[in-house]
Amino acid sequence: MSRIFIAALGFLMMAVAPMTLADETCMSPYMAKIVGQEDYVYIWTLGMEGVGDGEDKLVTVDVNPDSKTYGEVVHSLSVGGRNEAHHSGLTDDRRYLWASGLDTSKIFIFDIYTDPAQPRLHREIDDFVAKTGGIVGPHTNYALPGRMLITGLSNNRDHGGRTGMAEYTNDGDFITSVWMPTDDNLQGAVKSGNYADGYGYDARALPRRNVLVTSSFTGWNNYMMNLGKMMGDPEAMKRFGNTVVIWDLHARTPKKVLDVPGAPLELRCAWGSRSNYCFTTTALTSKIWLIYEDDAGEWQAKAVADIGDASKIPLPVDISISADDNHLWVNTWNDGLVRLFDISDPHAPEQVFEKRIGEQINMVSQSWDGERVYFTSSLLANWDKTESGGEDDVQYFKLYNWDGATLTPQFSLDFVEMGLGSPHQMRFGAHALYGKAPAKTGHDDMAAR
Amino acid sequence: MRQWLIGLLGWCAVSALAAPHQHEPPVVLAPGYEDLQFEPPSAGSYQLPSMGEAADGLILDTSGNAGRLHDYLGDKATVLSFIFTTCNDVNGCPLATYVMSGVQKAVLKDPDLVDQVRIVSFSFDPEKDIPSVLGRYGDQFRAEGFDWEFLTTASEDALRPTLDAYDQWVIRDYDEEGNYLGTMSHILRVYLIDSDRRIRNIYSTSYLHADTVVNDLRTLLMQ
Numbered sequence: 001m002s003r004i005f006i007a008a009l010g011f012l013m014m015a016v017a018p019m020t021l022a023d024e025t026c027m028s029p030y031m032a033k034i035v036g037q038e039d040y041v042y043i044w045t046l047g048m049e050g051v052g053d054g055e056d057k058l059v060t061v062d063v064n065p066d067s068k069t070y071g072e073v074v075h076s077l078s079v080g081g082r083n084e085a086h087h088s089g090l091t092d093d094r095r096y097l098w099a100s101g102l103d104t105s106k107i108f109i110f111d112i113y114t115d116p117a118q119p120r121l122h123r124e125i126d127d128f129v130a131k132t133g134g135i136v137g138p139h140t141n142y143a144l145p146g147r148m149l150i151t152g153l154s155n156n157r158d159h160g161g162r163t164g165m166a167e168y169t170n171d172g173d174f175i176t177s178v179w180m181p182t183d184d185n186l187q188g189a190v191k192s193g194n195y196a197d198g199y200g201y202d203a204r205a206l207p208r209r210n211v212l213v214t215s216s217f218t219g220w221n222n223y224m225m226n227l228g229k230m231m232g233d234p235e236a237m238k239r240f241g242n243t244v245v246i247w248d249l250h251a252r253t254p255k256k257v258l259d260v261p262g263a264p265l266e267l268r269c270a271w272g273s274r275s276n277y278c279f280t281t282t283a284l285t286s287k288i289w290l291i292y293e294d295d296a297g298e299w300q301a302k303a304v305a306d307i308g309d310a311s312k313i314p315l316p317v318d319i320s321i322s323a324d325d326n327h328l329w330v331n332t333w334n335d336g337l338v339r340l341f342d343i344s345d346p347h348a349p350e351q352v353f354e355k356r357i358g359e360q361i362n363m364v365s366q367s368w369d370g371e372r373v374y375f376t377s378s379l380l381a382n383w384d385k386t387e388s389g390g391e392d393d394v395q396y397f398k399l400y401n402w403d404g405a406t407l408t409p410q411f412s413l414d415f416v417e418m419g420l421g422s423p424h425q426m427r428f429g430a431h432a433l434y435g436k437a438p439a440k441t442g443h444d445d446m447a448a449r
Numbered sequence: 450m451r452q453w454l455i456g457l458l459g460w461c462a463v464s465a466l467a468a469p470h471q472h473e474p475p476v477v478l479a480p481g482y483e484d485l486q487f488e489p490p491s492a493g494s495y496q497l498p499s500m501g502e503a504a505d506g507l508i509l510d511t512s513g514n515a516g517r518l519h520d521y522l523g524d525k526a527t528v529l530s531f532i533f534t535t536c537n538d539v540n541g542c543p544l545a546t547y548v549m550s551g552v553q554k555a556v557l558k559d560p561d562l563v564d565q566v567r568i569v570s571f572s573f574d575p576e577k578d579i580p581s582v583l584g585r586y587g588d589q590f591r592a593e594g595f596d597w598e599f600l601t602t603a604s605e606d607a608l609r610p611t612l613d614a615y616d617q618w619v620i621r622d623y624d625e626e627g628n629y630l631g632t633m634s635h636i637l638r639v640y641l642i643d644s645d646r647r648i649r650n651i652y653s654t655s656y657l658h659a660d661t662v663v664n665d666l667r668t669l670l671m672q
Contacts, residue, residue: 092653093618093636146616146638146651147500169500170616176498207655208480210487250661251495273477435620435634 035368039064040074040116040429043397044099045421046381047082052419056085058099058110058119059420060429061397061413063372071399071411075118076420079108084224084381088425089141091148091170094433096122098141098148099425102380103224105129105136107150109172113434123172129156132166132177136220140202146170151200154220161219161239162198180214181245181254189245193259199241204267204278205249211299212249213291215264215280216241227383240284244291246299258301260289267291268321268328270346277346279328281319286310288330290346305341305349308332317379318363322370327352331361333379338364338407355407359394360385365426366402373400373407377415378422395422479540481548485660492667497649503529503642506611508571508600511584518571518611521598522646525567526669528552528662530639531617533574534586540654541637546570548639550590551659553597556666565670568597573612573619574633575602615640643669 041063047055060075083101090097095113100106107125114120128138128150137153147170152163164179181189182198189196199216206213217223218240222230230236242261245254262285269278277292288305307330308314314332321328321343328341328349338361340353363376375398378384385393395415400407415423480486505519521527530549536542549568556562570587572578578586578601587599602608612619619635639657641650650665 093616095618145653145656167498171501173501175500176496208486210489248490248495251490253490253495 033368034428034430034433037064037066038367038372038428038430039067039432041365041374041397042088042097042110042112042119042427042429043376043423044085044088044425044427045415045423046085046378047078048381048395048416048421049082051416051421053078054421055079055081056083056101057421058097058108059397059415059423060117060119062117063374063399071413073413073418073420077110077119077121079121079124082381086380086424087139087141088427089148090143090427092143092145093170096170097427098150100138100141100150102137102139102153102220105138107138107141107172112429116429116431116434125168125172128166131174132164135164135166135177137163137223138166139200139217142203142205144205147175149203149205151203151214153200153217153223159220161200161216161222161241163200163219165200165203165214176252178252180216181257186257187254189254189257191257193257195242195259195261196257197241197243199243201241201263201265202267202280204269206269206276206278207249208273209276209293210249211276211293212247212252213267213269213278214245214247215260215267216243216245217263217265217283223380224382227380244280244289244301246291256299258291258299260291260301261285262287264289265317266319268319270321270325271323272325275325275346279319279321279343279346281307281316281330283315283317284313286314286316286332288328288341288349292346302347304347305351307339308335308337317361320364320366320373322366323368327370329364329366329373331357331364331375333360333362336361338373338375353405357398357400358396363423363425365428367428371402372410373402374398374426375400376423376426378424381422384422395420397423397426479544479654479657481544481551481654481657481659485658489661489664492664493671495668497641497665497668499643500648500651503640503646503648504611504614506614507602507607509580509603511580511587511599511601513580515603518569518600519646521567521569521600522642524644525565525596526644526666527567527569527642528639528666529569529571529642530637531571531573531612531615531635533572533633534578534582535574535632537632541635544654544657545637545639546590548657548659548662549597552662552666553590553592553595555659555663557592557595559663559667562663562666562670566596566666568595570597570599571611572599572601573608573617573635575604575608641665641669 041061043059055078057078062069062074084103086102088099097110099108105128109123110119111122112119134156135152138150140151142149150166166177167175180198183196201215201217203214240263244258244260246256262282264280286307287303290304307316315334317333326344328343330339341349342352343349365374398412399410530545532542556566583599591597639652
């Protein structure tokens with residue numbers, strides 16, 4: 001245990017969770033953190049027809065270098081069928097991993113604490129659309145105290161981009177839902193620019209400012225369409241989100257709609273206890289945007305950096321902010337690059353590094369100390385590069401070590417060759433979160449339970 | 450606040466001050482210790498949808514009388530927190546008790562609330578927090594005549610179903626040889642429960658503030 005400094009242990013758990021710690025580094029900041037070596041990465045993986053059983057699955061990879069099975073898939077749990085597996089998130093007590101499907105709108109709740117090496121399916125939510133009053137495409141699974149906030153991407157009326165958010169108890173019981181503000185119904189919000197499109201994607205909370213921030217992507221009609229077909233359809237290309245919304249977190253009411261044109265996707269907020277800003281990147285216009293509270297207490301949005309050459313559509317996807325708020329990893333799906341930006345001045349990010357990781361790079365997750373950076377490849381089943389006879393449709397999970405200057409490859413797993421599918425979101429697990437040491441040390445101290 | 454914290458340190462001193470981590474980062478005090486950093490939505494202007502039924506469970510009061518948690522729920526709006534008196538994390542149980550003291554102070558000043566609100570501090574350490582110990586702890590914080598109840602249980606077996614029902618995950622801390630360090634890890638959760646015994650909000654370290662809780666209490670009583 002001495003090597004595994006887990007924020008959840010001892011009195012450190014509650015002391016540091018809320019304010020001083022970064023994610024490993026992209027989750028809700030209000031949960032226990034793995035601040036040392038993670039034992040596992042849980043990878044929510046899309047099923048691919050003809051690859052293995054073809055089903056969506058939660059894949060567990062051992063990433064602890066002290067383990068005999070380091071770098072190996074140690075568990076795979078198929079959920080039956082394909083759901084367009086996409087994002088996942090942990091509950092505030094980190095005992096359950098929620099993983100959602102954008103096509104079927106199903107949510108799978110995995111128990112990862114009973115045996116962190118072998119997650120088990122705890123509950124399946126299959127009535128999300130009915131319970132929420134028509135929200136389709138559950139995306140971000142974000143922990144709030146004792147509950148999960150689920151953002152949607154679409155709706156069951158026209159399968160376009162207008163959508164909402166839902167809340168569930170940690171047990172998986174529906175609590176409530178709210179729709180995003182639109183021109184038709186701003187719900188009291190101020191429309192600060194040209195758009196109030198009602199689209200959704202990601203969400204992050206800053207409780208000390210009573211702020212919830214949401215971003216916007218596109219609806220089911222687009223994200224389930226073949227990418228080439230969609231790109232050739234001018235009408236379809238108009239149906240992307242152009243907004244970030246600032247909410248009253250406590251009341252769950254929208255306060256201000258900000259123009260952020262070009263599909264702002266992932267949101268990452270600074271961790272500093274006095275840092276009132278978040279970053280997002282726009283998929284279609286290839287820019288980093290700063291969402292920030294100005295000196296007058298007003299929330300604003302402004303483009304602060306270009307990501308590559310926008311005319312070549314690099315297509316920024318996942319981003320990851322460092323624990324000290326000084327760096328932001330940015331993946332661009334179309335050119336296979338990861339870029340690192342110095343964001344120590346959040347109003348003027350500067351690119352300081354880039355490296356090619358591989359075709360259709362998508363998600364990035366870094367360890368607490370920033371020394372390990374993990375990547376996966378898949379974007380959406382119908383957007384991945386299947387047109388060129390499969391040569392570009394590589395599907396991988398890769399680990400690199402980062403020393404501040406160089407990314408050094410540690411291992412790479414070919415998810416097609418292994419019969420698994422297309423890997424998407426990664427979340428970290430550790431035995432010590434649950435008062436348990438790995439079985440290999442024979443230390444299981446959960447006697448009190 | 451400083452004097453208040455020093456008072457708490459007296460309680461911390463009796464815990465087995467195990468220090469499993471030698472290089473912890475400096476602790477940043479939770480927002481609940483400061484003035485609220487935002488203007489909260491006005492009471493009654495927002496919804497607090499039910500998160501389900503507040504569970505029952507076995508309890509002992511500070512006189513050692515056996516009873517049930519539901520004896521303390523259902524007639525008033527109740528703020529329920531799980532604590533243990535030897536908790537030495539300033540942003541954990543001490544935060545909960547500090548904020549509850551703030552709630553008590555505000556409620557006492559509000560004639561519309563004073564007879565409508567109860568605070569319950571429920572220990573999850575039946576071994577150390579026997580009724581007499583918990584009673585002395587409560588006496589430090591309870592204002593004369595205010596309805597602030599301190600409850601414990603007779604045993605781990607009596608406690609466990611309640612913790613499970615409230616999804617309150619607690620881990621006892623052990624060293625590498627398996628010796629109990631006398632400390633416990635848990636996610637701080639404070640529950641707002643209405644007079645129909647429904648959970649209407651849950652607060653954790655980053656969300657817990659007396660002004661917010663009082664605002665929510667007023668919202669409940671306006672509905």
